[in-house]
Amino acid sequence: MNKTWLVISREYITRVQKKTFIISTILFPLLYLALIFGSGYLAAKSTKTLRVALIDSSGYFNKGMVERANAMDSSSVLVYVTGNPDSVIKNYTTLGYDGYVVVPPTPDWKTGMNNLVLVSDKTYGTAPVMQVEKKITQMWASVKSQLLGIDATNVSILNTPVRVKAENEKDKTSDAEVAGYIGYICGFLIYFILLIYGSQVMMGVMEEKTNRIAEVIVSSIRPFQLMLGKIIGIGLVALTQFALWVLFIFLIYNITTSSANSDMMSSMVGGIQNVFKSINVPLIIFCFAFYLLGGFFFYSSLYAAIGSAVNEDMREAQSLSFPVTMLVIFAILMMTSAMADPTGKLAFWASIIPFSSPIVMMARIPFGVPGTVPYWELALSMGLLILGFIFTTWLAGKIYRTGILMYGKKPSWKEMLRWVMRS
Numbered sequence: 001m002n003k004t005w006l007v008i009s010r011e012y013i014t015r016v017q018k019k020t021f022i023i024s025t026i027l028f029p030l031l032y033l034a035l036i037f038g039s040g041y042l043a044a045k046s047t048k049t050l051r052v053a054l055i056d057s058s059g060y061f062n063k064g065m066v067e068r069a070n071a072m073d074s075s076s077v078l079v080y081v082t083g084n085p086d087s088v089i090k091n092y093t094t095l096g097y098d099g100y101v102v103v104p105p106t107p108d109w110k111t112g113m114n115n116l117v118l119v120s121d122k123t124y125g126t127a128p129v130m131q132v133e134k135k136i137t138q139m140w141a142s143v144k145s146q147l148l149g150i151d152a153t154n155v156s157i158l159n160t161p162v163r164v165k166a167e168n169e170k171d172k173t174s175d176a177e178v179a180g181y182i183g184y185i186c187g188f189l190i191y192f193i194l195l196i197y198g199s200q201v202m203m204g205v206m207e208e209k210t211n212r213i214a215e216v217i218v219s220s221i222r223p224f225q226l227m228l229g230k231i232i233g234i235g236l237v238a239l240t241q242f243a244l245w246v247l248f249i250f251l252i253y254n255i256t257t258s259s260a261n262s263d264m265m266s267s268m269v270g271g272i273q274n275v276f277k278s279i280n281v282p283l284i285i286f287c288f289a290f291y292l293l294g295g296f297f298f299y300s301s302l303y304a305a306i307g308s309a310v311n312e313d314m315r316e317a318q319s320l321s322f323p324v325t326m327l328v329i330f331a332i333l334m335m336t337s338a339m340a341d342p343t344g345k346l347a348f349w350a351s352i353i354p355f356s357s358p359i360v361m362m363a364r365i366p367f368g369v370p371g372t373v374p375y376w377e378l379a380l381s382m383g384l385l386i387l388g389f390i391f392t393t394w395l396a397g398k399i400y401r402t403g404i405l406m407y408g409k410k411p412s413w414k415e416m417l418r419w420v421m422r423s
Contacts, residue, residue, distance in 0.1 A: 003221045004229045011204075011233025016240060025241050048128045051077045052118065053092055053100040054136075055085045058107050060143045069139050075131040093121060101136070113140060180339060182284070183363035187335045189242075190292055190359050194299050194328050197238045201231060201300040202317060205307030205400075224397040227304050231393070235296045239289060246285065280369065287365050290382065295358025297389035299324060305396035309416055331356035335363045342367045348377065354388025357381045395420060 015021055054066060066080040079097070081088050092100050099120030107113045116136065118129055145151075205227075302324045310316040334356050338347035342364045351361035351373075361381050364373050398420040 004225045004232075007221070007226055007229025008233040008236070011230050012236050012240075015234065015237045021237070021241070025244050048098075048124065049074070049076060050098045050118075050124065050128045050132055051079065051096060052132050053081050053088050053095070053097045054078045055081045055088060055100055055102045057085075057105040058103050060107070061103065061139060065139055065142065069135050073131075073135055073138075076128065076135055078132070078135055089119075098122070098124075101132070179366035179368070182366040183339060183342075184335075186284070186288055186366070187332065187359045187363040190288075190295055190362055191328060191332045193238050193242075193292060194295055194358070195325065197234055197296060198300045198303040198324075198328075199321075201234050202303040202307035202321060204230060204234070205304050206310065206317060224401065227301070227308075227397060227400045228393065231297060231300045231304060234300065235293055238296060239293060242289070242292060283369060284366060287378075288362060291358040291362045291385070294382070294385040294389055298354055298358070298385065298392050299328065301389065301393045301396035305399040305416070308400045327355050328359075331359040335360045339363055342372050351377070352381050352384060354385045357385050 054061065061080065063080040063082065066078050070077055081100075085102075088095060088097070088100060089102075099118050101116055101118050103113070103116070113136075116133075118124075118132060303321060306317060306320045306324070310320060331350075334346070334350040338344070338350050338360050341347060347360065347364055350356045351364055361373070361378070365378075367373070369375065369378060399416050402419040
């Protein structure tokens with residue numbers, strides 16, 4: 001056991017001290033924030049603001065109505081044509097318009113205008129065209145209200161939307177929308193960590209095998225102990241990185257709470273506080289750590305077995321690891337389907353089976369325990385995951401014992417199965 005701890009400490013310390021670990025730990029949250037806000041900024045900047053001439057042949061619209069619509073929404077600019085419409089149609093580009101829309105003389109105001117065309121000399125995406133459509137729709141709603149004799153106050157009452165919020169009678173503090181976001185984030189985080197750190201286990205084993213370091217190490221330690229120490233050590237590295245990210249989140253939360261001076265900052269902090277109030281944070285952190293380690297042990301043992309069976313050829317490693325990688329990808333696909341119905345049969349079975357439970361169950365837990373996920377389901381999922389990674393570790397140990405000292409031969413899955421069957 002002491003030898004296993006030596007392998008664990010070696011794997012952990014050497015990887016934590018690497019510059020790549022420090023840089024990735026610091027940069028990942030910053031890059032994630034930059035991705036969120038940067039993509040929104042780029043999307044806002046890249047969306048073209050169309051300047052469109054509105055040629056009204058019906059007489060329902062007027063210049064004042066169009067100016068009021070432009071003042072309320074700057075995503076597009078409509079210009080009410082008061083001059084010769086034929087001249088605008090022929091020379092709209094030289095007049096500074098991106099296109100024009102002609103309202104027919106006798107539109108059907110009861111059923112709406114479903115045949116308007118934005119004519120332009122370019123092909124625009126759906127986003128800028130929808131902004132023009134939205135503005136004309138708002139003005140057309142105002143026209144119909146006037147024709148029906150409804151004043152502005154009653155129009156606002158009629159346009160009040162209906163909001164339906166899902167509430168679990170067993171757990172009324174949970175928020176389905178917030179739980180959905182957190183579930184997706186947790187599921188995808190585990191997905192990326194399983195792929196990244198699982199492949200690190202495989203690469204580490206391959207490196208020791210090709211450098212003939214394993215031959216020296218296994219002379220003083222059993223191959224199974226070496227594999228187990230490597231898996232646990234790298235797993236602790238992943239858990240350390242996750243803990244630092246959680247600490248980073250709480251630091252940002254406390255800083256923003258203490259410096260919430262502006263109304264916008266106060267609103268943002270209030271939203272963050274509501275998120276923390278609507279979920280069981282300690283339970284989610286505990287379950288995330290458990291399913292992260294459980295899923296990592298389950299899959300990394302298989303990656304370690306593959307790394308021990310191949311030589312330095314990465315194509316061999318990719319070929320043999322493809323079925324394992326597909327299991328992880330299939331789990332994320334199951335998660336997206338299970339999120340639509342967290343209490344359904346698909347969600348239940350996908351969160352019980354060990355190869356998909358780390359991702360799917362972690363996506364369900366934010367919806368509420370025991371409201372959405374009963375305690376017995378959570379206990380069963382955890383128990384089967386523990387049995388699952390014990391089995392895969394035993395299975396991989398059989399392959400690892402033979403494969404780590406085998407060189408110059410490309411093994412097949414059939415041959416690896418024979419290694420397992422050996423006593």
